[in-house]
Amino acid sequence: MSGENISSVDTKGRVLIPQGLRDAMNLKPGERVILELDAETRTIRLSPSHEKKLLRLRIQLDDKPGSLASAATALADMGVDLVNTHSHSSERGERAVWMVDCSPGKASIADIRKGLEKCWAKLLTADWE
Numbered sequence: 001m002s003g004e005n006i007s008s009v010d011t012k013g014r015v016l017i018p019q020g021l022r023d024a025m026n027l028k029p030g031e032r033v034i035l036e037l038d039a040e041t042r043t044i045r046l047s048p049s050h051e052k053k054l055l056r057l058r059i060q061l062d063d064k065p066g067s068l069a070s071a072a073t074a075l076a077d078m079g080v081d082l083v084n085t086h087s088h089s090s091e092r093g094e095r096a097v098w099m100v101d102c103s104p105g106k107a108s109i110a111d112i113r114k115g116l117e118k119c120w121a122k123l124l125t126a127d128w129e
Helices: 019-025 067-077 107-115
Strands: 033-038 043-048 055-062 083-089 095-103 122-128
Touching: 055 067, 055 107, 067 083, 067 095, 067 107, 107 122
Parallel strands: none
Antiparallel strands: 033 043, 055 095, 055 122, 083 095
């Protein structure tokens, strides 16, 4: 199914995905989806996560160039599959927070904590979603 579909936003901010689109994307009730904003074009891209469960990590980093790259490399080295991430400065020039939805593979939360500590990042929380 292709083309344009029109839906509306309800009072709680929800948008109905038309049945034909859900069928085409093989979306099932309760399945998680990933929403990506393209700020330049003001469009949202929706993708099925197709993950049974995701681990949501909240990581504290130094707010300096290379900190996020080091933490991402540490996770990649452990085989952690990043599904969705978002970072922001919590204290400009001092600290940043990186939110990560991931499939950890064989890495345990303890492994992830140790791996992040090696690059001076701190795992604040780890919750299954």
